[in-house]
Amino acid sequence: MKIPFVDLHAQYVAHRAEIDRAIAGIIEQTAFIGGEAVQRFERDFADDYGVAHCVSCANGTDAIYIALKMMGIEAGDEVITTAHSWISTSEAVSQTGATPVFVDVDEYYMLDVEQVERAITPRTRAVIPVHLYGQAADMTTVVDLCRRHGLKLLEDCAQAHYATWRGQRVGTFGNVATFSFYPGKNLGAYGDAGAIVTGEAQLAERMRMYANHGALKKHDHRMEGINSRLDGLQAAVLSAKLPHIHDWTRARQQVAGWYDKHLAPIGGVELPRVRDGATHVWHLYVIQHDDRDALARHLSERGVATAVHYPVALPLMAAYAARGFRAGQFPRAARNQHRILSLPMYPEMTEDMVRHVAGAIANFKKGR
Ligand SMILES: Cc1ncc(COP(=O)(O)O)c(C=O)c1O
Known part of the structure; x- marks a missing residue:
């Protein structure tokens, strides 16, 4: 798939x-x-x-x-x-x-x-x-x-x-x-x-x-x-x-729910957290993983497209090099840039598709 x-x-x-x-x-x-x-x-x-x-x-x-x-x-x-x-x-x-x-x-x-x-x-x-x-x-x-x-x-x-x-x-x-x-x-x-x-x-x-x-x-x-x-x-x-936006938002929330359900049993995958009092409209569903780049390659080989939002924290980009920022000033953002992975997310996704993505992630863990 x-x-x-x-x-x-x-x-x-x-x-x-x-x-x-x-x-x-x-x-x-x-x-x-x-x-x-x-x-x-x-x-x-x-x-x-x-x-x-x-x-x-x-x-x-x-x-x-x-x-x-x-x-x-x-x-x-x-x-x-x-x-x-x-x-x-x-x-x-x-x-x-x-x-x-x-x-x-x-x-x-x-x-x-x-x-x-x-x-x-x-x-x-x-x-x-x-x-x-x-x-x-x-x-x-x-x-x-x-x-x-x-x-x-x-x-x-x-x-x-x-x-x-x-x-x-x-x-x-x-x-x-x-x-x-x-x-x-x-x-x-x-x-x-x-x-x-x-x-x-x-x-x-x-x-x-x-x-x-x-x-x-x-x-x-x-x-x-x-x-x-x-x-x-x-x-x-x-x-x-x-x-249609409200239907699409509900659909995204359902997709996120499926991801939560199917990814929860898989070790090594950090799921997105939602703060008490906040709703999430799931523009992106972002997990974290120790071996993010290898996981992304593994998923790509199994037909699952992923992306990274974003691979470099803003202050650490070349655009701000003149300001001399160091990763240690932004420990969480700097750590995230190596660990975050955005999984496929759009309102038309089905539970079968989510199951396929989760299955591919589970295989990665088993295969290591
Ligand atoms: C957080 C954030 N701010 C601003 C923008 C800018 O929007 P646009 O691409 O329409 O200029 C984007 C778009 O990607 C964004 O993700």
């Missing part, structure tokens, strides 16, 4: 008529940039998510940059974030001229809040927790810390659409939250796409302006901005897919 890491084609086949209709509609109207489809998706997503404002943009990286920039983050500022994420999280901080300050993660792969407290300096302006792999971070503690220190809070929800902390959706705790709709994300477009949500009307307006060359109306440039627009085709695909 061949098991891909994700299967976007299976999802397309299941919803072909709706998606084809949405795409054909945009081509028919030649509404390629902006227009009704983009406004509709922003409204649909804000309503379904339960937030006041949704500002769409070109991708989840721009979303972080636009939000930070319009919250006034600039050169000389420090923004605290996690050592274990995709580079967008810290890259966007640097794009504003500010300095990303990395702290280690806890056993749930979330920003270690005690360390955030210790990393705060007079220059600290904001904190970016990442709800990594689809699990909600402990937002009670993060919100409390940001309030006590007067820091802006940006939630990076790129991997965690609709996850909750104590019953409240991630993305609704801070000043602003950012989403990616990259094709493989839990809600994915057919190209790059992103959005920012906020309860603050003025901030929403400034972000909308900045993402569109500093203008809300054609030729009315109130500031210099950037070109980061969601296009009509992506908006139409996202609106067609949005009604």
Whole structure:
């Protein structure tokens, strides 16, 4: 049995008529940039998510940059974030001229809040927790810390659409939250796409302006901005897919349950943990293993695709070499990078497929 890491084609086949209709509609109207489809998706997503404002943009990286920039983050500022994420999280901080300050993660792969407290300096302006792999971070503690220190809070929800902390959706705790709709994300477009949500009307307006060359109306440039627009085709695909997101999330949770059940008896495999109070929407199902690379090769030989998210902790990447970070400063993130392995995860997976993956992992152990 061949098991891909994700299967976007299976999802397309299941919803072909709706998606084809949405795409054909945009081509028919030649509404390629902006227009009704983009406004509709922003409204649909804000309503379904339960937030006041949704500002769409070109991708989840721009979303972080636009939000930070319009919250006034600039050169000389420090923004605290996690050592274990995709580079967008810290890259966007640097794009504003500010300095990303990395702290280690806890056993749930979330920003270690005690360390955030210790990393705060007079220059600290904001904190970016990442709800990594689809699990909600402990937002009670993060919100409390940001309030006590007067820091802006940006939630990076790129991997965690609709996850909750104590019953409240991630993305609704801070000043602003950012989403990616990259094709493989839990809600994915057919190209790059992103959005920012906020309860603050003025901030929403400034972000909308900045993402569109500093203008809300054609030729009315109130500031210099950037070109980061969601296009009509992506908006139409996202609106067609949005009604299914809750079913897909439940399906991912069922797949994770099957993994837990079938992997639990296998020694040497560390299963993902979910913190009390958090829900997990399983963008990724990540195990740990002492012999990760050999296990990945073994699975590949048996038709099971895997991936590593991510093979190098952010501060240890070549991109940050000039800052001279050492692995010992981020012991958990540095250790994770050699041990983590993401198993196939998508809503259309069946229990048989999960059994096949688990069986292949069990064989590896036996064969050693
Ligand atoms: C945690 C995290 N933040 C930000 C992003 C950036 O999103 P995009 O690829 O849409 O720019 C990603 C995407 O992979 C991500 O995983």
